[in-house]
Amino acid sequence: MRIVVGGMNHESNTLNPIITGEDDFVVFYGDEVLSKGASPYHSSTGIIKTLTEAGCFLVPTVLARAVPNGVVSFAFYQRIKAEFLRRVDEALKQGSIDGVCLALHGSMKVEHLGCAEGDLLTALRERLPRVPLTVALDMHATITPELLACANGFVGYKTAPHVDCQETGAHAAQLLLESLKTGRPLYTAYRRIPMLIAGEKSESEVEPMSSLIAACRAAEQEPGIRAASFLLGFPWADNEHNTVSALVTSLDAPEPAEQCAEQLAAAFWARRKDFAFRAEHYDSACSIKIAYEAVLEQKQAPVFVSDSGDNPTAGAAGDATDLLEQIMLTIDTVDSLPTPLLYSGFYDAPAVVACLNAGEGATVDITLGGNWDTLNGKKIPLRVEVKKIARNYGAYHADLVLAAHRNLLITITSKHIGFGDESLLPALGVKAEAHCLVVVKLGYLEPCFRNIAARAIMATSKGCSNELLETIAYKKVRRPLYPLDGEANGGS
Ligand SMILES: [Zn+2]
Known part of the structure; x- marks a missing residue:
């Protein structure tokens, strides 16, 4: 099986005026993705290792990473996107591609453009409209309609600080492999949980996150469910899609994912008042x-x-x-x-x-x-x-x-x-x-x-x-959101 791999990792803070450019990124191209891209702290490592061990032929594209900062330069993003797509086009000339597995952050924003991941996946889907596509995401990913439309399976980190990146990548690769080997499709259900949470209130070792993450792990043992994640959004990015969300991926039928996402979203919302600073x-x-x-x-x-x-x-x-x-x-x-x-x-x-x-x-x-x-x-x-x-x-x-x-x-x-x-x-x-x-x-x-x-x-x-x-002057986030709009508010 020939699988496209690569990724982009940047958490873009729209309140920060710095434009994150080429000098701020470490970028690997082509075979470098496989030889230099491995680090235990990256989900790409788990993706590459799992797919290689399964005997897949990997089509490496681009792996770009920078420290969180202001939004990413439009010109720089266009360059890495073009490199990414060029490598996919070259691979397609040599034969068919069976699937895609990418390591993405989920909250990378580009000046004049917005969601980088949604833009890249949309362009990828024009070339590969039907192959299964799975992604590993940061826990602080912001889920957009483009992401949901383009990817079949999603796995987010379950730890903050993030120490399970490699495992998350491996999990995303396993989703893809299972779908390819069985010929059964993946389905993902999304539920918006109308909240934003300060980063320092959501450590995964501390309540209520520890119980909520335990609920995701338990859900992953249920029949049909292959991945269950809470994506927290990124509170320092002012955009209309910013919110907490529950994402559940199932194999073969959508109903288990829909039901599970509904339950997880309700469980998260019920604990909204329990998020507090630890220190x-x-x-x-x-x-x-x-x-x-x-x-x-x-x-x-x-x-x-x-x-x-x-x-x-x-x-x-x-x-x-x-x-x-x-x-x-x-x-x-x-x-x-x-x-x-x-x-x-x-x-x-x-x-x-x-x-x-x-x-x-x-x-x-x-x-x-x-x-x-x-x-x-x-x-x-x-x-x-x-x-x-x-x-x-x-x-x-x-x-x-x-x-x-x-x-x-x-x-x-x-x-x-x-x-x-x-x-x-x-x-x-x-x-x-x-x-x-x-x-x-x-x-x-x-x-x-x-x-x-x-x-x-x-x-x-x-x-x-x-x-x-509560003191940030958001202009674009969709309201109401807890806790910005008071205890009872949040809508649905
Ligand atoms: Zn994060």
Whole structure:
């Protein structure tokens, strides 16, 4: 069997003005998809491994991935789409294609266009109108009519943070294989659950998500059901399709999927009031004040404060300054801390260039923040000592700087890469556990931080990943939506 594989993974935050372009993406073409695309954290790995082990001949197309950010450049998307389709067209000249299995995010938005996945699948369907097509999706996928019309089977991640990507890919591949081997069609039922949920209220280990995901797993054991998923939408993307949804795929007959999706949607809706932040949480000023007290009076260390409103891994700009402004207002207290306050960090390419030009050990005047998120960020002038430089870090080839201002240590990146990566601080010679107070531009703490945190405080700071959804001025989402429109509202 000849199967088309490939994928696109980007979570596009429409509140962030950055246009995500070619420099922000890692893209593999053709055979590179198979040789370089494997990572345990990607659903494409599970797809490729499962189909290869089943003896399929794979037609690799394009695999594109970037850190969540603002919407994707139209020109760049058109290029990867054209490459994708060109490879399918070439394969079709050599023989028939039996199926398609793709690794997609589901909330990739392109400037002037909207849903990238729906656009790509629509073009693919013009070439392959009848073959079975299955997709692995991120839990934060936004389901659009185009996606539903083009794909036969869907599997979403069941974990947040997402640690089951490979399994999800394998599951999507198994759906395809079963349909191909039996000759029976897949059917997918969709139910809109009129809610939006802040990312930090939906960890899968915590109620109510743990019970709801358990219900999906139980449903997958029922006769006829092959996959059951909750897709949460992406709260920081303002578009008409944004909502939570239940998607259930069945084999051979649509009725089991319809019935199951109805039940799962009702179960989710019934738990809507139970979604809550796991961590203690306050506004920026209060968070930093409580963190100082925890360190200085209660002798707790390390205390973590998440700058959750400006979390680059949720697509925020990474240069909002709400929390930094509070720190600068209290810089004398920072000086009284027993070890430097570590702030990881800022995406600020001009500041990195200034520090690189000055060199390690030099003192230089920079401004930090406010390049992109000018609504929630100002250019804060700082005289810093350049403590450490690390060039060409990670898959996205970022330059990193560790800069000191009085008793404040800040990591600054030349690229929009996020701060949850466990190897970023070590690359600068920093151990988070050596600092009494650590501020990170993250939402919930990644395991590398959570495992060492004496206390975790979430600042509901201002930025493009503002966790207080009720305060976001949505213009396009279809209303009513819970909780934006009150407790009883949501419609159906
Ligand atoms: Zn996600």
